[in-house]
Amino acid sequence: MRSRGTLRIIAIGWxxxxxxxxxxxxxxxxxxWPEPEPMSTxxxxxxxxxxxxxxxxxxxxxxxxxxxxxxxxxRPGLSWWARPEWFGGPTEGEGAxxxxxxxxxxxxxxxxxxxxxxxxxxASARW
Amino acid sequence: xxxxxxxxxDQRRGIEKAIRVVQESTGYAFSVYVGAAExxxxxxxxxxxxxxxxxxxxxxxxxxxxxRALEIVTGSQVRRDLDxxxxxxxxxxxQAAFAAGDLSGxxxxxxxxxxxxxxxxxxxHTDHHP
Numbered sequence: 001m002r003s004r005g006t007l008r009i010i011a012i013g014w015x016x017x018x019x020x021x022x023x024x025x026x027x028x029x030x031x032x033w034p035e036p037e038p039m040s041t042x043x044x045x046x047x048x049x050x051x052x053x054x055x056x057x058x059x060x061x062x063x064x065x066x067x068x069x070x071x072x073x074x075r076p077g078l079s080w081w082a083r084p085e086w087f088g089g090p091t092e093g094e095g096a097x098x099x100x101x102x103x104x105x106x107x108x109x110x111x112x113x114x115x116x117x118x119x120x121x122x123a124s125a126r127w
Numbered sequence: 128x129x130x131x132x133x134x135x136x137d138q139r140r141g142i143e144k145a146i147r148v149v150q151e152s153t154g155y156a157f158s159v160y161v162g163a164a165e166x167x168x169x170x171x172x173x174x175x176x177x178x179x180x181x182x183x184x185x186x187x188x189x190x191x192x193x194x195r196a197l198e199i200v201t202g203s204q205v206r207r208d209l210d211x212x213x214x215x216x217x218x219x220x221x222q223a224a225f226a227a228g229d230l231s232g233x234x235x236x237x238x239x240x241x242x243x244x245x246x247x248x249x250x251x252h253t254d255h256h257p
Contacts, residue, residue, distance in 0.1 A: 070135065074230045080193035082133035084162020088146045089180050119203040120176065120183075123215040124169060127195050127227040 076127065133161050133192075138231035145235045149242030155205050156185040157242070159234055163193045172198035186241060188221075192230060197221055205245060213244035 039047075061112075067073070134142070141215055146157045152203040158179055176187040183195040186209070190197055199214050222250035224233025 073228065074133075074192055075228050076195060076226055079165060082162075082192075084160065085133050086154065086158065086160045086162075086175075087139075087142050088150075088158035089160065090176075090180055119206075120173075120201050121206040121209075121211040121214065122172075122198065122200040123211060123218040124199075125197040125215075125218040125222040127197070127222045 134231050136189070141231060141235050145242075146237040149238055149245075153208070153242050153245040154184075155202075155208075155245055156181060157238055158185060158187045159238065160187065160189045161230070161234070162191065164189065164191045164196065166197075168194060168196040168198050172200050175200070176200040186245070188234065188241070190221075190225070190230065190234060190235065192225075195225070197225065199241070209241065209245040212243065215240045217244070 142159060146159065149157050155177060158175075159161075160172075160175050162221060168189065170188060171191040176182050176185060179187065180184040181202070183204045185202050187200040188197075188204055189200070197218055199216060199218055200210055201211075217237050220240060221233040221237035224230075224236065
């Protein structure tokens with residue numbers, strides 16, 4: 001009976017020998033394969049430059065599409081681009097305003113809309 | 128969305144709806160101004176507030192995104208139901224949303240919060256009030 005050491009050497013050595021002793025000639029292109037037409041420069045450019053560039057543009061568009069659809073977004077610290085907007089201002093929403101006034105208890109003392117209001121309150125904040 | 132618009136149509140509708148809902152529930156007029164205020168923002172906000180039809184019964188929220196300023200002005204009558212502490216609380220939550228870049232969300236939740244505080248307690252025992 002062979003010793004365990006001999007068996008170990010055979011187990012490692014045999015596959016290694018089989019790989020290392022393979023003849024390099026076996027990697028040659030078979031002569032039966034058809035010879036391809038040589039590629040023109042234009043085709044090569046299209047394939048190796050056009051396709052990656054196209055993919056690049058496609059992926060960039062996919063990434064940018066949501067923000068383009070949503071429009072510019074406010075970012076604190078960057079300049080403000082939009083024109084002023086007044087919701088419920090004096091020029092619009094008269095109906096809603098009148099509704100709000102009518103809904104109020106009529107026994108309230110009459111508001112003086114002409115005098116300058118300085119007794120109001122409020123709060124300020126910065127961000 | 129054309130350039131130069133502060134809000135998308137959805138956001139605009141949200142703000143308008145918040146104002147409408149709050150006006151109906153409180154009976155006070157709410158107004159939101161979003162734009163640059165030159166000079167003292169408090170002064171500008173008070174001037175805007177005075178341009179409203181009924182300043183005493185109105186709340187004006189002014190947001191200046193360029194100067195990162197928020198001003199809330201309440202009329203003298205509104206102040207009876209909406210004291211300055213409650214306004215400051217709403218301003219605080221709006222401030223947090225604005226700092227995170229959410230203008231419309233901050234305005235909408237702030238208006239609702241102001242409306243929630245300004246709502247007068249329903250009087251249960253004054254049905255036959257003259």
